[in-house]
Amino acid sequence: MPVSPALAPPQGDIWTPHAVRIVDVVQDTDDTRTYHVAFDDARQAARYAFRPGQFNMLYVPGAGEAAISISSRSRSGSPLLHTIRTVGNVTGALERMRVGDTFGLRGPFGSCWPLEELRGQHIIFITGGIGLAPLRPAIYHVLDHREDYGDVALLYGARTPDGLLYEGEYRDWIADGLRVQVTVDRADPRWAGYVGVVTLLLDRLPLSDPANTHVLCCGPEVMMHYTALSAFRQRIPAQNVWISMERNMNCAIGLCGHCQFGPSFLCKDGPVLRYDRVAPFLPVRGL
Amino acid sequence: MTADPGLIPIGGERRIPSDRLQDLIDLLRQDDYSVVGPTVDQEAIVYDEVTSVDQLPRGWTDEQGPGTYRLARREDDALFGYVVGPHSWKKYLFPPLSTLSAADRTEQGWEMRRVEEAPPKYAFLGVRACELAAIAVQDRVFAGGPYVDPIYSGRRQSAFLIAVNCTQAASTCFCTSMRTGPRCCTGFDLALTELPGEFVIEVGSDRGGTLLARLTTDACSARTLAAAEAARQQAVDQITRRMDTTDIRNVLLTQLEHPRWQETGERCLSCTNCTMVCPTCFCSTVEEVADLKTEHVERQRRWDSCFNPEFSYVHGGLVRNDIRSRYRQWLTHKLASWQDQFGTSGCVGCGRCITWCPVGIDLTEEVAALREKPACP
Ligand SMILES: Cc1cc2nc3c(=O)[nH]c(=O)nc-3n(C[C@H](O)[C@H](O)[C@H](O)COP(=O)(O)OP(=O)(O)OC[C@H]3O[C@@H](n4cnc5c(N)ncnc54)[C@H](O)[C@@H]3O)c2cc1C
Ligand code: SF4
Ligand code: SF4
Numbered sequence A: 001m002p003v004s005p006a007l008a009p010p011q012g013d014i015w016t017p018h019a020v021r022i023v024d025v026v027q028d029t030d031d032t033r034t035y036h037v038a039f040d041d042a043r044q045a046a047r048y049a050f051r052p053g054q055f056n057m058l059y060v061p062g063a064g065e066a067a068i069s070i071s072s073r074s075r076s077g078s079p080l081l082h083t084i085r086t087v088g089n090v091t092g093a094l095e096r097m098r099v100g101d102t103f104g105l106r107g108p109f110g111s112c113w114p115l116e117e118l119r120g121q122h123i124i125f126i127t128g129g130i131g132l133a134p135l136r137p138a139i140y141h142v143l144d145h146r147e148d149y150g151d152v153a154l155l156y157g158a159r160t161p162d163g164l165l166y167e168g169e170y171r172d173w174i175a176d177g178l179r180v181q182v183t184v185d186r187a188d189p190r191w192a193g194y195v196g197v198v199t200l201l202l203d204r205l206p207l208s209d210p211a212n213t214h215v216l217c218c219g220p221e222v223m224m225h226y227t228a229l230s231a232f233r234q235r236i237p238a239q240n241v242w243i244s245m246e247r248n249m250n251c252a253i254g255l256c257g258h259c260q261f262g263p264s265f266l267c268k269d270g271p272v273l274r275y276d277r278v279a280p281f282l283p284v285r286g287l
Numbered sequence B: 001m002t003a004d005p006g007l008i009p010i011g012g013e014r015r016i017p018s019d020r021l022q023d024l025i026d027l028l029r030q031d032d033y034s035v036v037g038p039t040v041d042q043e044a045i046v047y048d049e050v051t052s053v054d055q056l057p058r059g060w061t062d063e064q065g066p067g068t069y070r071l072a073r074r075e076d077d078a079l080f081g082y083v084v085g086p087h088s089w090k091k092y093l094f095p096p097l098s099t100l101s102a103a104d105r106t107e108q109g110w111e112m113r114r115v116e117e118a119p120p121k122y123a124f125l126g127v128r129a130c131e132l133a134a135i136a137v138q139d140r141v142f143a144g145g146p147y148v149d150p151i152y153s154g155r156r157q158s159a160f161l162i163a164v165n166c167t168q169a170a171s172t173c174f175c176t177s178m179r180t181g182p183r184c185c186t187g188f189d190l191a192l193t194e195l196p197g198e199f200v201i202e203v204g205s206d207r208g209g210t211l212l213a214r215l216t217t218d219a220c221s222a223r224t225l226a227a228a229e230a231a232r233q234q235a236v237d238q239i240t241r242r243m244d245t246t247d248i249r250n251v252l253l254t255q256l257e258h259p260r261w262q263e264t265g266e267r268c269l270s271c272t273n274c275t276m277v278c279p280t281c282f283c284s285t286v287e288e289v290a291d292l293k294t295e296h297v298e299r300q301r302r303w304d305s306c307f308n309p310e311f312s313y314v315h316g317g318l319v320r321n322d323i324r325s326r327y328r329q330w331l332t333h334k335l336a337s338w339q340d341q342f343g344t345s346g347c348v349g350c351g352r353c354i355t356w357c358p359v360g361i362d363l364t365e366e367v368a369a370l371r372e373k374p375a376c377p
Helices: A042-047 A089-095 A130-146 A167-175 A198-204 A221-233 A273-281 B019-029 B131-143 B148-157 B207-211 B222-238 B248-253 B258-266 B275-278 B323-342 B361-374
Strands: A018-029 A032-039 A055-060 A064-069 A080-085 A102-109 A123-128 A150-160 A177-183 A213-218 A241-244 A272-274 B012-016 B034-039 B044-049 B060-065 B069-072 B097-106 B109-114 B122-127 B160-164 B190-195 B197-204 B284-290 B298-304
Touching: A018 B109, A032 A102, A032 B160, A055 A080, A064 A080, A064 A089, A064 A102, A064 A273, A064 B122, A080 A089, A080 A130, A123 A130, A123 A198, A123 B258, A130 A150, A130 A213, A130 A241, A150 A198, A167 A177, A177 A198, A213 A221, A221 A241, A221 A273, A221 B019, A221 B197, A241 A273, A272 B034, B012 B019, B019 B034, B019 B197, B019 B248, B044 B060, B044 B069, B109 B222, B109 B275, B122 B131, B131 B148, B131 B160, B160 B207, B190 B207, B190 B222, B197 B207, B248 B323, B248 B361, B258 B361, B323 B361
Parallel strands: A123 A150, A123 A213, A150 A177, A213 A241, B034 B122, B122 B160, B160 B190
Antiparallel strands: A018 A032, A018 A102, A032 A080, A055 A064, A055 A102, A241 A272, B012 B197, B034 B044, B060 B069, B097 B109, B097 B298, B190 B197, B284 B298
16 A cells, blocks of 8 residues: 555665765764765766655665665755664664765665645644654755745754754754744753653644644654644644654565564555554554 | 467366376476475475476375374375475575675775576476465565565576376365465466376466477376366365455454454464465565675575564564564464555465464464454454
């Protein structure tokens, strides 16, 4: 049950990663960095295209592969960025790499945020922590086509102010017409903003036209569950809520069986799914 | 219109005496096929490369039940007088271990390349109806989606399939419930029906018809054809196990909190046997195989199982952290979500998972139990 139009699979061999080279690394937070990479092969660079919400499999020989969302502009010619939090083998090996080092990349894979379908509609991006990474391409897209969309807002939460991603960009986003509200679980002395869970921001957000408002959400499953409940309280219809889910991803092409969630393969039917289509399965423990 | 003498048409039936089956093996080998067929090894009938009919399990049969399998002598010299063993053809089309890609460290950095495999050319001798169905299921999995697995499809395209109609059934068989057998109807190049001292060979493809035309065969008498039909009917009559598949997708996916999952989860050892023997299970994982200095690294795909705890790990822990949820994943995938994903059931009714489960968990019983008592609302 694909939820977005079938995406053309990447050309060539589905198993062999392409070599990419690190052009730049930006330290976002303690444990998170954004890597700007470029393909070694110019032809691959020219044909590579993705849609906001999709991910790549990044490959460090000897360590393995990890699914990492693409966090850059999807417009062709834009630098290819991945925002990576160190948690294990592959992300740990990437952390040790420097500008000029190479690793492998397969992709792009998976479904995307339904930005074409949402033209003329209001959009609320709601996320926490690293979940902003897969939403950033969608934010860029909306702001690059600002006149195509109604009211757009970003509700973003982090555990502490130090954990906020892309803080330097909020000012530009606001200037481009994005309403940005940020909250933290634990404030520090310099913090003057909201404190509390991000779903509270959604509860309080004034909406002019809930029936035509759509929620694009990425975060832990409980957070997405509460986001949906809060959206429904705001009279946003269930079919207007979209979530991005995470499971163990191994092949990314629907052949290895790891990423199943009920009837869906999160690597090809997801990671972006319409909430109401998976809602019955979300509360089931251990699915 | 005159018939092409070099081709026996699809549906055509010919007869050979049993002692000339070797000619078929020889002909396939002449055509560069590795012939794989049943042989006896470690007290089971398994699939292996064969060059001679003498390697086939002449005079052997298998007796199966939940958690039990044993070989027994037959009173005759039948070559295919058994049902199905622990192996399936998937080990040839979807090898338990294969190399996907290789990476070499160079001055300029990592270089990654495909590891080319000239697909082996197999002729499978003795494919049962449920196994033909299982191959058709894996065709959808590996070659029917947006991404085609080159390893599977390379091997599959060249494989020559010689089916054997069952003339007997095991107590664990339920192909009639899954509508996959016991009669071989489609998906084969040639299909044999074994009778005392002779075989009836039916043509299922032009490739099969061309090959059969090169073999010395006789016309089938009406009596032979009737005997073959009676032998095949005997298998139908012996099947006693049933699974009610009515609306099974919705029944299972709406019973995810049924207490039966817990009960079965307490019996299941999470040993992975059922997934290893199942001819349709396709889960795999990829491992890094590096030389000592990590300068040459290969990515190897190996069979995995949803019963392995780490199968579902994500940052933060295991998603399926108890056997209950792993058994539920297996059964609901096989019988329910497989339909959403591949437009077919993932079960062909071969009964292997029943036979090879050390504690004799029987999915037909599980389905019946899940239908019985609805979970509390
Ligand atoms: C679609 C998608 C998009 C993603 N996008 C991003 C992104 O943009 N940025 C990002 O940083 N992450 C992202 N992730 C998450 C990332 O893929 C995972 O965190 C991945 O596991 C990291 O790989 P690793 O090799 O570094 O960690 P691993 O070594 O795989 O470890 C991951 C976690 O699992 C634990 N673990 C490892 N092995 C086992 C085991 N055998 N049993 C139990 N636990 C084990 C580790 O302790 C650790 O907590 C995304 C995931 C998905 C599915
Ligand atoms: S689930 Fe069991 S009976 Fe069904 S195809 Fe697999 S092994 Fe055979
Ligand atoms: S059902 Fe049986 S064969 Fe399958 S994992 Fe459990 S104990 Fe092993």
